[in-house]
Amino acid sequence: MSKLEKIEFTAENLARYKEYLTRYDDIESALLPTLHLAQEQFGWLPDHIVKYLAELMGIPEIHIKEVISFYDMLYDTPVGRNIVHVCTNITCSMFGGREIYQGLLKHYETDFLTPTRDGRISIQKMECLGACEIAPCMRLNNDFLGNVDLQTAIHKIDELP
Template identity: 40%
Template structure:
């Protein structure tokens, strides 16, 4: 269920835009912040709210990398493996972190704590290698620094 608080934030987003549908991306961010992913039930609720078919909601969810249709680990860790980062060892670091966390490519730790994946350019090219931990950037990494950042995660 979308909470009252989330609903109030969605209404505020709608009020700032010329058309209701424009607030769908903001609404997905808001709901996902609370529920972790967009379930079929949430899609139905959002469909009603935006006067569109739930499948249209899921179409948007599946188009964008940052929206999830499935339950997620508690934290997302994405190593940038685009060219500027790869030139500075990002893929080596990514493999080391996979081994460290004992996960496969784009995998989750067994305790549901961390999803480790790789991502395309995050706009931190001079501070490579780097990774995004939820909504934080960790830059100028080596393996020790990256491990420490992961240890901080609950």
């Protein structure tokens, strides 16, 4: 998206944003869902999006950037259209999580979070995804995949748009 293009929420997302505001007593509490909404629309959260949100919400840009840098699932660098989270924490690692992560990076010729050449995916190693009972596990966008091996992971990732 060109920086010269007008940056603003779509009418539908603006309505969702306004609905978020009704859920909280203060506007800062609505920041996290608003950032996820912005990322959903714009793909990632570069400076010009942060500026738009700062003006929209009346929250200092520096504070918004701090929040983005704190959370693993908010991105201030470009990412692929699909996000692949691979758990490499202890339980999943005992069942091959780290090897799956390394195997995926090698297969897709990429590195941590770096979008593949076609821009289709970014692969991110994560701490516990909260699904240790299906270790080793990963998440393809919002869908969990458990008891996975490298070949199954590649097969499922290749089905992503």
